Amino acid sequence: METLSNLESFVRSAESASFSAAARRLALTPAAISRNVAQLERNLGVRLFQRSTRGLKLTEEGERFLASVSGGLDMIQGAIADVTANMGVPHGVLKLGAAPRFGRSHVLPLMTDFLALYPSVLPDWNFDNRQVDLIADGFDASIGGGFDLSPGVVARKLAPAHVIAVASPAFMSNKRAPRSPADLGGLAGVVMRSPETRRIRLWTMRHASGAEMPAQQHPHIVLNDPDAICSAVIAGMGVGLVALSDVLAEIERGELTRLLPDWCVDAGQISLYFPSQKLLPSKTRAFVDFVTAAFETQNLSKRFSAQ
Incomplete structure:
Protein backbone atom coordinates (compact mmCIF):
# COMPACT_ATOMS: atom_id res chain seq x y z
CA MET A 1 0.00 0.00 0.00
CA ALA A 85 -7.56 22.07 14.18
CA ASN A 86 -8.71 22.93 17.67
CA MET A 87 -5.70 21.50 19.50
CA GLY A 88 -3.45 24.54 19.05
CA VAL A 89 -3.69 28.31 19.08
CA PRO A 90 -3.03 29.97 15.67
CA HIS A 91 0.64 30.81 15.48
CA GLY A 92 3.57 31.26 13.12
CA VAL A 93 4.38 33.35 10.05
CA LEU A 94 1.33 34.11 7.88
CA LYS A 95 2.51 34.99 4.36
CA LEU A 96 -0.04 37.24 2.67
CA GLY A 97 -0.42 39.15 -0.59
CA ALA A 98 -2.52 42.14 -1.71
CA ALA A 99 -2.44 45.10 -4.08
CA PRO A 100 -0.61 48.04 -2.43
CA ARG A 101 -3.40 50.64 -2.32
CA PHE A 102 -6.13 48.15 -1.42
CA GLY A 103 -3.96 46.52 1.23
CA ARG A 104 -3.01 49.81 2.88
CA SER A 105 -6.54 51.21 2.80
CA HIS A 106 -8.70 48.23 3.69
CA VAL A 107 -6.66 45.32 5.06
CA LEU A 108 -3.85 46.77 7.16
CA PRO A 109 -6.35 48.68 9.37
CA LEU A 110 -7.82 45.29 10.32
CA MET A 111 -4.52 43.94 11.62
CA THR A 112 -4.67 45.69 15.01
CA ASP A 113 -7.79 43.76 16.01
CA PHE A 114 -6.57 40.56 14.34
CA LEU A 115 -3.27 40.59 16.24
CA ALA A 116 -5.07 41.37 19.48
CA LEU A 117 -6.97 38.11 19.00
CA TYR A 118 -4.00 36.11 17.68
CA PRO A 119 -0.76 37.59 19.08
CA SER A 120 1.25 34.48 18.15
CA VAL A 121 0.65 35.07 14.41
CA LEU A 122 3.21 37.12 12.45
CA PRO A 123 1.64 38.58 9.26
CA ASP A 124 4.28 38.81 6.50
CA TRP A 125 2.77 41.03 3.79
CA ASN A 126 3.73 41.27 0.12
CA PHE A 127 2.11 44.31 -1.51
CA ASP A 128 2.22 43.92 -5.29
CA ASN A 129 -0.24 44.55 -8.13
CA ARG A 130 0.79 41.32 -9.83
CA GLN A 131 -0.97 38.06 -9.07
CA VAL A 132 1.00 35.86 -6.68
CA ASP A 133 1.26 32.11 -7.09
CA LEU A 134 0.02 30.84 -3.73
CA ILE A 135 1.26 27.29 -4.19
CA ALA A 136 4.60 27.91 -5.91
CA ASP A 137 5.55 30.95 -3.81
CA GLY A 138 4.37 29.55 -0.49
CA PHE A 139 1.68 32.15 0.30
CA ASP A 140 -0.97 31.36 2.89
CA ALA A 141 -3.56 33.76 1.40
CA SER A 142 -3.96 36.73 -0.92
CA ILE A 143 -6.65 39.30 -1.65
CA GLY A 144 -7.33 40.67 -5.12
CA GLY A 145 -9.59 40.73 -8.14
CA GLY A 146 -9.64 38.93 -11.45
CA PHE A 147 -7.10 36.26 -10.52
CA ASP A 148 -6.92 32.93 -12.32
CA LEU A 149 -7.96 30.12 -9.99
CA SER A 150 -5.08 27.63 -10.14
CA PRO A 151 -5.32 23.99 -8.98
CA GLY A 152 -5.33 23.58 -5.21
CA VAL A 153 -6.59 27.14 -4.60
CA VAL A 154 -10.08 28.27 -3.61
CA ALA A 155 -11.61 31.77 -3.54
CA ARG A 156 -14.05 33.38 -1.13
CA LYS A 157 -15.86 36.38 -2.63
CA LEU A 158 -15.65 39.55 -0.56
CA ALA A 159 -17.03 42.39 -2.71
CA PRO A 160 -17.61 43.44 -6.33
CA ALA A 161 -14.68 44.88 -8.31
CA HIS A 162 -16.16 47.90 -10.07
CA VAL A 163 -14.12 50.45 -12.04
CA ILE A 164 -15.48 54.00 -12.28
CA ALA A 165 -14.54 57.32 -13.90
CA VAL A 166 -13.28 59.96 -11.46
CA ALA A 167 -11.63 63.37 -11.51
CA SER A 168 -10.77 66.06 -8.98
CA PRO A 169 -13.28 68.91 -8.43
CA ALA A 170 -10.54 71.38 -9.41
CA PHE A 171 -9.98 69.63 -12.75
CA MET A 172 -13.71 69.65 -13.56
CA SER A 173 -14.36 73.22 -12.32
CA ASN A 174 -14.60 74.83 -15.79
CA LYS A 175 -15.54 71.74 -17.77
CA ARG A 176 -18.80 70.16 -18.86
CA ALA A 177 -19.43 66.82 -17.18
CA PRO A 178 -19.45 63.88 -19.63
CA ARG A 179 -22.83 62.30 -20.32
CA SER A 180 -21.56 59.01 -21.78
CA PRO A 181 -18.26 57.08 -21.94
CA ALA A 182 -17.75 58.47 -25.45
CA ASP A 183 -17.56 61.99 -23.98
CA LEU A 184 -14.45 61.08 -21.99
CA GLY A 185 -12.46 61.60 -25.19
CA GLY A 186 -12.95 65.35 -24.79
CA LEU A 187 -11.15 65.40 -21.45
CA ALA A 188 -7.51 64.83 -20.56
CA GLY A 189 -7.15 61.18 -19.56
CA VAL A 190 -4.90 59.49 -17.04
CA VAL A 191 -4.59 56.07 -18.65
CA MET A 192 -3.10 52.71 -17.75
CA ARG A 193 -0.45 50.81 -19.68
CA SER A 194 -0.55 47.11 -18.91
CA PRO A 195 2.81 45.94 -17.44
CA GLU A 196 2.24 42.56 -19.13
CA THR A 197 1.19 43.55 -22.67
CA ARG A 198 2.65 47.10 -22.75
CA ARG A 199 -0.59 48.24 -24.38
CA ILE A 200 -2.96 50.96 -23.23
CA ARG A 201 -5.76 49.34 -21.29
CA LEU A 202 -9.16 49.77 -22.93
CA TRP A 203 -12.29 49.65 -20.81
CA THR A 204 -15.89 48.90 -21.75
CA MET A 205 -18.38 50.51 -19.41
CA ARG A 206 -21.86 49.23 -18.62
CA HIS A 207 -24.91 51.40 -17.95
CA ALA A 208 -27.33 50.59 -15.16
CA SER A 209 -29.80 49.61 -17.90
CA GLY A 210 -27.38 46.98 -19.25
CA ALA A 211 -26.15 48.93 -22.30
CA GLU A 212 -22.38 48.82 -22.95
CA MET A 213 -20.04 51.39 -24.51
CA PRO A 214 -16.24 51.69 -24.81
CA ALA A 215 -14.65 54.42 -22.72
CA GLN A 216 -12.99 56.81 -25.19
CA GLN A 217 -10.12 58.23 -23.16
CA HIS A 218 -7.72 60.79 -24.61
CA PRO A 219 -4.27 60.07 -23.10
CA HIS A 220 -2.78 63.04 -21.26
CA ILE A 221 -0.46 60.95 -19.10
CA VAL A 222 0.26 57.20 -19.29
CA LEU A 223 1.13 55.20 -16.17
CA ASN A 224 1.71 51.51 -15.49
CA ASP A 225 0.58 51.43 -11.85
CA PRO A 226 -3.00 51.73 -10.52
CA ASP A 227 -1.80 53.52 -7.37
CA ALA A 228 0.01 56.12 -9.48
CA ILE A 229 -3.15 56.68 -11.54
CA CYS A 230 -5.12 57.42 -8.37
CA SER A 231 -2.43 59.89 -7.23
CA ALA A 232 -2.37 61.63 -10.62
CA VAL A 233 -6.13 61.98 -10.71
CA ILE A 234 -6.23 63.37 -7.15
CA ALA A 235 -3.54 65.87 -8.22
CA GLY A 236 -5.86 67.14 -10.96
CA MET A 237 -4.03 65.75 -14.00
CA GLY A 238 -7.16 64.39 -15.67
CA VAL A 239 -9.88 61.75 -15.65
CA GLY A 240 -8.99 58.23 -14.58
CA LEU A 241 -10.77 54.89 -14.63
CA VAL A 242 -9.97 53.30 -11.27
CA ALA A 243 -11.37 50.71 -8.89
CA LEU A 244 -14.05 52.20 -6.63
CA SER A 245 -12.46 50.42 -3.67
CA ASP A 246 -9.21 52.33 -4.32
CA VAL A 247 -10.80 55.80 -4.17
CA LEU A 248 -13.78 55.30 -1.86
CA ALA A 249 -12.23 57.40 0.92
CA GLU A 250 -11.32 60.24 -1.48
CA ILE A 251 -14.86 60.32 -2.88
CA GLU A 252 -16.36 60.36 0.60
CA ARG A 253 -14.03 63.24 1.60
CA GLY A 254 -14.88 65.20 -1.55
CA GLU A 255 -11.35 65.02 -2.95
CA LEU A 256 -12.61 63.20 -6.05
CA THR A 257 -15.84 63.41 -8.02
CA ARG A 258 -17.41 60.41 -9.67
CA LEU A 259 -18.27 61.04 -13.30
CA LEU A 260 -20.89 59.06 -15.24
CA PRO A 261 -22.62 57.81 -12.06
CA ASP A 262 -24.82 55.41 -14.05
CA TRP A 263 -21.82 53.77 -15.73
CA CYS A 264 -19.10 51.43 -14.46
CA VAL A 265 -16.82 48.59 -15.52
CA ASP A 266 -17.72 45.22 -14.01
CA ALA A 267 -14.27 43.72 -13.35
CA GLY A 268 -15.54 40.67 -11.47
CA GLN A 269 -15.02 40.12 -7.77
CA ILE A 270 -12.56 41.04 -5.05
CA SER A 271 -11.82 37.67 -3.45
CA LEU A 272 -9.78 36.10 -0.69
CA TYR A 273 -7.63 33.32 -2.17
CA PHE A 274 -6.14 30.48 -0.12
CA PRO A 275 -5.12 26.81 -0.52
CA SER A 276 -7.77 24.09 -0.36
CA GLN A 277 -9.81 24.91 2.73
CA LYS A 278 -9.79 21.31 3.96
CA LEU A 279 -6.06 21.59 4.62
CA LEU A 280 -5.84 25.06 6.17
CA PRO A 281 -3.52 25.62 9.13
CA SER A 282 -5.25 27.29 12.07
CA LYS A 283 -3.44 30.60 11.40
CA THR A 284 -4.83 30.76 7.84
CA ARG A 285 -8.31 29.69 8.91
CA ALA A 286 -8.30 32.42 11.58
CA PHE A 287 -7.27 35.06 9.00
CA VAL A 288 -9.84 33.95 6.41
CA ASP A 289 -12.67 33.97 8.92
CA PHE A 290 -11.60 37.29 10.44
CA VAL A 291 -11.33 39.15 7.12
CA THR A 292 -14.63 37.73 5.85
CA ALA A 293 -16.42 38.80 9.03
CA ALA A 294 -14.81 42.27 8.90
CA PHE A 295 -15.98 42.87 5.31
CA GLU A 296 -19.51 41.91 6.34
CA THR A 297 -19.45 44.09 9.47
CA GLN A 298 -18.17 47.13 7.55
CA ASN A 299 -20.66 46.49 4.72
CA LEU A 300 -17.83 46.78 2.22
CA SER A 301 -19.57 44.68 -0.41
CA LYS A 302 -22.27 47.37 -0.73
CA ARG A 303 -19.85 50.28 -0.35
CA PHE A 304 -17.60 48.93 -3.13
CA SER A 305 -20.55 48.51 -5.50
CA ALA A 306 -20.88 51.20 -8.17
CA GLN A 307 -24.39 50.10 -9.13
Whole structure:
Protein backbone atom coordinates (compact mmCIF):
# COMPACT_ATOMS: atom_id res chain seq x y z
CA MET A 1 0.00 0.00 0.00
CA GLU A 2 1.30 3.45 -0.88
CA THR A 3 2.25 5.79 1.92
CA LEU A 4 0.42 9.07 2.38
CA SER A 5 3.66 10.99 1.80
CA ASN A 6 4.16 9.43 -1.65
CA LEU A 7 0.63 10.24 -2.72
CA GLU A 8 0.80 13.76 -1.30
CA SER A 9 4.13 14.41 -3.04
CA PHE A 10 2.63 13.32 -6.35
CA VAL A 11 -0.60 15.35 -6.03
CA ARG A 12 1.11 18.58 -4.92
CA SER A 13 3.75 18.22 -7.63
CA ALA A 14 1.02 17.76 -10.22
CA GLU A 15 -0.87 20.84 -8.99
CA SER A 16 2.17 23.10 -9.25
CA ALA A 17 4.05 21.27 -12.06
CA SER A 18 7.15 21.55 -9.91
CA PHE A 19 8.96 19.42 -7.32
CA SER A 20 10.38 22.61 -5.79
CA ALA A 21 6.95 24.22 -5.34
CA ALA A 22 5.57 21.01 -3.85
CA ALA A 23 8.55 20.87 -1.49
CA ARG A 24 7.89 24.41 -0.24
CA ARG A 25 4.25 23.58 0.39
CA LEU A 26 5.02 20.32 2.21
CA ALA A 27 8.09 21.61 4.08
CA LEU A 28 10.33 18.98 2.45
CA THR A 29 13.32 19.16 0.12
CA PRO A 30 12.85 18.87 -3.66
CA ALA A 31 15.02 15.75 -3.54
CA ALA A 32 12.65 14.14 -1.01
CA ILE A 33 9.64 14.97 -3.18
CA SER A 34 11.39 13.51 -6.24
CA ARG A 35 12.26 10.32 -4.34
CA ASN A 36 8.67 9.90 -3.13
CA VAL A 37 7.29 10.31 -6.64
CA ALA A 38 9.91 7.97 -8.11
CA GLN A 39 9.04 5.33 -5.51
CA LEU A 40 5.35 5.70 -6.34
CA GLU A 41 6.12 5.25 -10.05
CA ARG A 42 8.17 2.12 -9.34
CA ASN A 43 5.42 0.63 -7.19
CA LEU A 44 2.75 1.37 -9.79
CA GLY A 45 4.94 0.32 -12.72
CA VAL A 46 4.05 3.44 -14.76
CA ARG A 47 5.63 6.83 -15.40
CA LEU A 48 3.45 9.59 -13.97
CA PHE A 49 5.48 12.62 -15.12
CA GLN A 50 7.47 13.65 -18.15
CA ARG A 51 10.46 15.50 -16.66
CA SER A 52 12.32 18.26 -18.51
CA THR A 53 14.25 21.44 -17.80
CA ARG A 54 10.98 23.35 -18.23
CA GLY A 55 9.31 21.47 -15.40
CA LEU A 56 6.91 18.59 -15.02
CA LYS A 57 4.11 17.44 -17.28
CA LEU A 58 1.70 14.68 -16.42
CA THR A 59 1.66 11.64 -18.65
CA GLU A 60 -1.68 10.22 -19.76
CA GLU A 61 -1.44 7.65 -16.95
CA GLY A 62 -0.49 10.42 -14.52
CA GLU A 63 -3.57 12.46 -15.43
CA ARG A 64 -5.84 9.45 -14.85
CA PHE A 65 -4.16 8.63 -11.55
CA LEU A 66 -4.41 12.25 -10.36
CA ALA A 67 -8.14 12.33 -11.11
CA SER A 68 -8.57 9.13 -9.09
CA VAL A 69 -6.57 10.01 -5.97
CA SER A 70 -6.63 13.80 -5.48
CA GLY A 71 -10.13 13.92 -4.01
CA GLY A 72 -9.44 11.03 -1.67
CA LEU A 73 -6.20 12.62 -0.49
CA ASP A 74 -8.03 15.85 0.36
CA MET A 75 -10.64 13.88 2.30
CA ILE A 76 -7.99 12.05 4.35
CA GLN A 77 -6.02 15.21 5.08
CA GLY A 78 -9.23 17.09 5.79
CA ALA A 79 -10.14 14.50 8.40
CA ILE A 80 -6.70 14.86 9.98
CA ALA A 81 -7.01 18.65 9.92
CA ASP A 82 -10.47 18.51 11.53
CA VAL A 83 -9.15 16.38 14.38
CA THR A 84 -6.16 18.62 15.06
CA ALA A 85 -7.56 22.07 14.18
CA ASN A 86 -8.71 22.93 17.67
CA MET A 87 -5.70 21.50 19.50
CA GLY A 88 -3.45 24.54 19.05
CA VAL A 89 -3.69 28.31 19.08
CA PRO A 90 -3.03 29.97 15.67
CA HIS A 91 0.64 30.81 15.48
CA GLY A 92 3.57 31.26 13.12
CA VAL A 93 4.38 33.35 10.05
CA LEU A 94 1.33 34.11 7.88
CA LYS A 95 2.51 34.99 4.36
CA LEU A 96 -0.04 37.24 2.67
CA GLY A 97 -0.42 39.15 -0.59
CA ALA A 98 -2.52 42.14 -1.71
CA ALA A 99 -2.44 45.10 -4.08
CA PRO A 100 -0.61 48.04 -2.43
CA ARG A 101 -3.40 50.64 -2.32
CA PHE A 102 -6.13 48.15 -1.42
CA GLY A 103 -3.96 46.52 1.23
CA ARG A 104 -3.01 49.81 2.88
CA SER A 105 -6.54 51.21 2.80
CA HIS A 106 -8.70 48.23 3.69
CA VAL A 107 -6.66 45.32 5.06
CA LEU A 108 -3.85 46.77 7.16
CA PRO A 109 -6.35 48.68 9.37
CA LEU A 110 -7.82 45.29 10.32
CA MET A 111 -4.52 43.94 11.62
CA THR A 112 -4.67 45.69 15.01
CA ASP A 113 -7.79 43.76 16.01
CA PHE A 114 -6.57 40.56 14.34
CA LEU A 115 -3.27 40.59 16.24
CA ALA A 116 -5.07 41.37 19.48
CA LEU A 117 -6.97 38.11 19.00
CA TYR A 118 -4.00 36.11 17.68
CA PRO A 119 -0.76 37.59 19.08
CA SER A 120 1.25 34.48 18.15
CA VAL A 121 0.65 35.07 14.41
CA LEU A 122 3.21 37.12 12.45
CA PRO A 123 1.64 38.58 9.26
CA ASP A 124 4.28 38.81 6.50
CA TRP A 125 2.77 41.03 3.79
CA ASN A 126 3.73 41.27 0.12
CA PHE A 127 2.11 44.31 -1.51
CA ASP A 128 2.22 43.92 -5.29
CA ASN A 129 -0.24 44.55 -8.13
CA ARG A 130 0.79 41.32 -9.83
CA GLN A 131 -0.97 38.06 -9.07
CA VAL A 132 1.00 35.86 -6.68
CA ASP A 133 1.26 32.11 -7.09
CA LEU A 134 0.02 30.84 -3.73
CA ILE A 135 1.26 27.29 -4.19
CA ALA A 136 4.60 27.91 -5.91
CA ASP A 137 5.55 30.95 -3.81
CA GLY A 138 4.37 29.55 -0.49
CA PHE A 139 1.68 32.15 0.30
CA ASP A 140 -0.97 31.36 2.89
CA ALA A 141 -3.56 33.76 1.40
CA SER A 142 -3.96 36.73 -0.92
CA ILE A 143 -6.65 39.30 -1.65
CA GLY A 144 -7.33 40.67 -5.12
CA GLY A 145 -9.59 40.73 -8.14
CA GLY A 146 -9.64 38.93 -11.45
CA PHE A 147 -7.10 36.26 -10.52
CA ASP A 148 -6.92 32.93 -12.32
CA LEU A 149 -7.96 30.12 -9.99
CA SER A 150 -5.08 27.63 -10.14
CA PRO A 151 -5.32 23.99 -8.98
CA GLY A 152 -5.33 23.58 -5.21
CA VAL A 153 -6.59 27.14 -4.60
CA VAL A 154 -10.08 28.27 -3.61
CA ALA A 155 -11.61 31.77 -3.54
CA ARG A 156 -14.05 33.38 -1.13
CA LYS A 157 -15.86 36.38 -2.63
CA LEU A 158 -15.65 39.55 -0.56
CA ALA A 159 -17.03 42.39 -2.71
CA PRO A 160 -17.61 43.44 -6.33
CA ALA A 161 -14.68 44.88 -8.31
CA HIS A 162 -16.16 47.90 -10.07
CA VAL A 163 -14.12 50.45 -12.04
CA ILE A 164 -15.48 54.00 -12.28
CA ALA A 165 -14.54 57.32 -13.90
CA VAL A 166 -13.28 59.96 -11.46
CA ALA A 167 -11.63 63.37 -11.51
CA SER A 168 -10.77 66.06 -8.98
CA PRO A 169 -13.28 68.91 -8.43
CA ALA A 170 -10.54 71.38 -9.41
CA PHE A 171 -9.98 69.63 -12.75
CA MET A 172 -13.71 69.65 -13.56
CA SER A 173 -14.36 73.22 -12.32
CA ASN A 174 -14.60 74.83 -15.79
CA LYS A 175 -15.54 71.74 -17.77
CA ARG A 176 -18.80 70.16 -18.86
CA ALA A 177 -19.43 66.82 -17.18
CA PRO A 178 -19.45 63.88 -19.63
CA ARG A 179 -22.83 62.30 -20.32
CA SER A 180 -21.56 59.01 -21.78
CA PRO A 181 -18.26 57.08 -21.94
CA ALA A 182 -17.75 58.47 -25.45
CA ASP A 183 -17.56 61.99 -23.98
CA LEU A 184 -14.45 61.08 -21.99
CA GLY A 185 -12.46 61.60 -25.19
CA GLY A 186 -12.95 65.35 -24.79
CA LEU A 187 -11.15 65.40 -21.45
CA ALA A 188 -7.51 64.83 -20.56
CA GLY A 189 -7.15 61.18 -19.56
CA VAL A 190 -4.90 59.49 -17.04
CA VAL A 191 -4.59 56.07 -18.65
CA MET A 192 -3.10 52.71 -17.75
CA ARG A 193 -0.45 50.81 -19.68
CA SER A 194 -0.55 47.11 -18.91
CA PRO A 195 2.81 45.94 -17.44
CA GLU A 196 2.24 42.56 -19.13
CA THR A 197 1.19 43.55 -22.67
CA ARG A 198 2.65 47.10 -22.75
CA ARG A 199 -0.59 48.24 -24.38
CA ILE A 200 -2.96 50.96 -23.23
CA ARG A 201 -5.76 49.34 -21.29
CA LEU A 202 -9.16 49.77 -22.93
CA TRP A 203 -12.29 49.65 -20.81
CA THR A 204 -15.89 48.90 -21.75
CA MET A 205 -18.38 50.51 -19.41
CA ARG A 206 -21.86 49.23 -18.62
CA HIS A 207 -24.91 51.40 -17.95
CA ALA A 208 -27.33 50.59 -15.16
CA SER A 209 -29.80 49.61 -17.90
CA GLY A 210 -27.38 46.98 -19.25
CA ALA A 211 -26.15 48.93 -22.30
CA GLU A 212 -22.38 48.82 -22.95
CA MET A 213 -20.04 51.39 -24.51
CA PRO A 214 -16.24 51.69 -24.81
CA ALA A 215 -14.65 54.42 -22.72
CA GLN A 216 -12.99 56.81 -25.19
CA GLN A 217 -10.12 58.23 -23.16
CA HIS A 218 -7.72 60.79 -24.61
CA PRO A 219 -4.27 60.07 -23.10
CA HIS A 220 -2.78 63.04 -21.26
CA ILE A 221 -0.46 60.95 -19.10
CA VAL A 222 0.26 57.20 -19.29
CA LEU A 223 1.13 55.20 -16.17
CA ASN A 224 1.71 51.51 -15.49
CA ASP A 225 0.58 51.43 -11.85
CA PRO A 226 -3.00 51.73 -10.52
CA ASP A 227 -1.80 53.52 -7.37
CA ALA A 228 0.01 56.12 -9.48
CA ILE A 229 -3.15 56.68 -11.54
CA CYS A 230 -5.12 57.42 -8.37
CA SER A 231 -2.43 59.89 -7.23
CA ALA A 232 -2.37 61.63 -10.62
CA VAL A 233 -6.13 61.98 -10.71
CA ILE A 234 -6.23 63.37 -7.15
CA ALA A 235 -3.54 65.87 -8.22
CA GLY A 236 -5.86 67.14 -10.96
CA MET A 237 -4.03 65.75 -14.00
CA GLY A 238 -7.16 64.39 -15.67
CA VAL A 239 -9.88 61.75 -15.65
CA GLY A 240 -8.99 58.23 -14.58
CA LEU A 241 -10.77 54.89 -14.63
CA VAL A 242 -9.97 53.30 -11.27
CA ALA A 243 -11.37 50.71 -8.89
CA LEU A 244 -14.05 52.20 -6.63
CA SER A 245 -12.46 50.42 -3.67
CA ASP A 246 -9.21 52.33 -4.32
CA VAL A 247 -10.80 55.80 -4.17
CA LEU A 248 -13.78 55.30 -1.86
CA ALA A 249 -12.23 57.40 0.92
CA GLU A 250 -11.32 60.24 -1.48
CA ILE A 251 -14.86 60.32 -2.88
CA GLU A 252 -16.36 60.36 0.60
CA ARG A 253 -14.03 63.24 1.60
CA GLY A 254 -14.88 65.20 -1.55
CA GLU A 255 -11.35 65.02 -2.95
CA LEU A 256 -12.61 63.20 -6.05
CA THR A 257 -15.84 63.41 -8.02
CA ARG A 258 -17.41 60.41 -9.67
CA LEU A 259 -18.27 61.04 -13.30
CA LEU A 260 -20.89 59.06 -15.24
CA PRO A 261 -22.62 57.81 -12.06
CA ASP A 262 -24.82 55.41 -14.05
CA TRP A 263 -21.82 53.77 -15.73
CA CYS A 264 -19.10 51.43 -14.46
CA VAL A 265 -16.82 48.59 -15.52
CA ASP A 266 -17.72 45.22 -14.01
CA ALA A 267 -14.27 43.72 -13.35
CA GLY A 268 -15.54 40.67 -11.47
CA GLN A 269 -15.02 40.12 -7.77
CA ILE A 270 -12.56 41.04 -5.05
CA SER A 271 -11.82 37.67 -3.45
CA LEU A 272 -9.78 36.10 -0.69
CA TYR A 273 -7.63 33.32 -2.17
CA PHE A 274 -6.14 30.48 -0.12
CA PRO A 275 -5.12 26.81 -0.52
CA SER A 276 -7.77 24.09 -0.36
CA GLN A 277 -9.81 24.91 2.73
CA LYS A 278 -9.79 21.31 3.96
CA LEU A 279 -6.06 21.59 4.62
CA LEU A 280 -5.84 25.06 6.17
CA PRO A 281 -3.52 25.62 9.13
CA SER A 282 -5.25 27.29 12.07
CA LYS A 283 -3.44 30.60 11.40
CA THR A 284 -4.83 30.76 7.84
CA ARG A 285 -8.31 29.69 8.91
CA ALA A 286 -8.30 32.42 11.58
CA PHE A 287 -7.27 35.06 9.00
CA VAL A 288 -9.84 33.95 6.41
CA ASP A 289 -12.67 33.97 8.92
CA PHE A 290 -11.60 37.29 10.44
CA VAL A 291 -11.33 39.15 7.12
CA THR A 292 -14.63 37.73 5.85
CA ALA A 293 -16.42 38.80 9.03
CA ALA A 294 -14.81 42.27 8.90
CA PHE A 295 -15.98 42.87 5.31
CA GLU A 296 -19.51 41.91 6.34
CA THR A 297 -19.45 44.09 9.47
CA GLN A 298 -18.17 47.13 7.55
CA ASN A 299 -20.66 46.49 4.72
CA LEU A 300 -17.83 46.78 2.22
CA SER A 301 -19.57 44.68 -0.41
CA LYS A 302 -22.27 47.37 -0.73
CA ARG A 303 -19.85 50.28 -0.35
CA PHE A 304 -17.60 48.93 -3.13
CA SER A 305 -20.55 48.51 -5.50
CA ALA A 306 -20.88 51.20 -8.17
CA GLN A 307 -24.39 50.10 -9.13
